[in-house]
Amino acid sequence: MDQVESVRTPASWVVVGLDNGGTCNNATVLDATGRYLVDSLVENPSLVTDGPESAIEQLAGAFHNILELTRTPLTLVRAVGLDTPGPASAQGVISSKGATNFSMVSWHGFDIRSALEARIGLPVFYLNDANAAALYAHHQLFGAEAMTKSSVAAIVGTGLGGGVVEDGKVVSGAAGMAGELGHVQIPLHGVLEVGQPVPECNCGFTGDVESIASLTGIKKNLLPYWLTRFPDHPLAAEPLPQAAKQLRSYAEKEDPLALAVFGQQAKAIGKLFTIAANFTDPDAYLLGGGVVEASPKFRQWFLNTVRESTELRAEQQAAATFALVADLDMAGARGAAVAALEAVQPS
Numbered sequence: 001m002d003q004v005e006s007v008r009t010p011a012s013w014v015v016v017g018l019d020n021g022g023t024c025n026n027a028t029v030l031d032a033t034g035r036y037l038v039d040s041l042v043e044n045p046s047l048v049t050d051g052p053e054s055a056i057e058q059l060a061g062a063f064h065n066i067l068e069l070t071r072t073p074l075t076l077v078r079a080v081g082l083d084t085p086g087p088a089s090a091q092g093v094i095s096s097k098g099a100t101n102f103s104m105v106s107w108h109g110f111d112i113r114s115a116l117e118a119r120i121g122l123p124v125f126y127l128n129d130a131n132a133a134a135l136y137a138h139h140q141l142f143g144a145e146a147m148t149k150s151s152v153a154a155i156v157g158t159g160l161g162g163g164v165v166e167d168g169k170v171v172s173g174a175a176g177m178a179g180e181l182g183h184v185q186i187p188l189h190g191v192l193e194v195g196q197p198v199p200e201c202n203c204g205f206t207g208d209v210e211s212i213a214s215l216t217g218i219k220k221n222l223l224p225y226w227l228t229r230f231p232d233h234p235l236a237a238e239p240l241p242q243a244a245k246q247l248r249s250y251a252e253k254e255d256p257l258a259l260a261v262f263g264q265q266a267k268a269i270g271k272l273f274t275i276a277a278n279f280t281d282p283d284a285y286l287l288g289g290g291v292v293e294a295s296p297k298f299r300q301w302f303l304n305t306v307r308e309s310t311e312l313r314a315e316q317q318a319a320a321t322f323a324l325v326a327d328l329d330m331a332g333a334r335g336a337a338v339a340a341l342e343a344v345q346p347s
């Protein structure tokens with residue numbers, strides 16, 4: 001277990017947030033006064049590749065460890081929030097076809113929420129990791145006003161995740177598939193160059209947000225095209241997966257090819273936010289992912305390009321905020337804790 005720098009003890013009853021990832025679980029405790037009891041990552045191995053039995057034991061281990069660390073008696077815990085990568089149902093049943101982190105057959109159709117609930121004997125509330133990060137970002141931005149505000153978050157990583165938050169709560173949808181912002185198809189006019197092939201997504205769609213604004217989109221679509229425009233670029237000598245990962249460091253040095261690629265990503269997110277503006281007209285447009293960890297100058301340029309590419313009416317411009325999602329490492333666990341708190345808090 002990692003050493004935590006700052007740990008507090010609870011002032012009231014609490015909820016626990018557990019973020020289940022491909023290699024680690026991250027845990028946090030949130031008390032009813034809205035205070036997180038740990039300020040840094042508290043991780044243990046998730047062992048998801050060993051199958052459900054080991055993974056549930058590791059989640060239970062993360063739960064008991066975080067209580068011990070914060071000296072929180074088990075009797076103070078009212079609920080647990082759990083998030084994992086998808087695809088999974090709104091109730092925490094892993095897709096019957098499996099998922100990147102849950103490829104073993106024993107995971108297919110596995111009800112991870114119920115299994116953890118049975119193991120620890122407390123109510124467990126589930127959401128996917130992108131929705132958890134979106135929920136945390138919303139509450140972080142709006143604080144005491146969170147329950148009266150709305151937001152849309154786009155988080156750029158291997159894919160493009162995110163979420164839609166309305167009155168402080170994640171919109172999950174009838175089948176649990178709301179907020180799959182990566183697979184929203186966008187108008188490509190003004191995004192692609194003349195003659196640039198229409199990008200394809202792993203989901204089977206063409207021209208959706210993830211086909212452009214994700215690491216996968218860079219590797220599969222944007223970089224192969226832009227290297228034809230910059231054939232002498234040093235990245236042309238690298239295999240595509242490595243070249244795609246190095247692109248951000250080039251962008252930080254204002255390399256023209258790298259800026260062309262990230263410019264297209266920012267424009268694609270702007271098109272997505274323009275759709276959001278006409279759907280839910282949110283109070284905030286939130287942006288997260290690797291770009292948040294980039295140099296401040298590049299980060300600001302990216303956010304500004306997203307903002308300029310989002311077509312808002314004058315009234316909306318006056319009302320809306322654009323912001324970066326902070327503390328992404330802890331966002332999953334903290335968002336899961338917020339969801340659990342919302343579920344059990346007396347209204």
Ligand SMILES: [Zn+2]
Pocket residue numbers: 182183201202203204205208210211
């Ligand atoms: Zn897609």
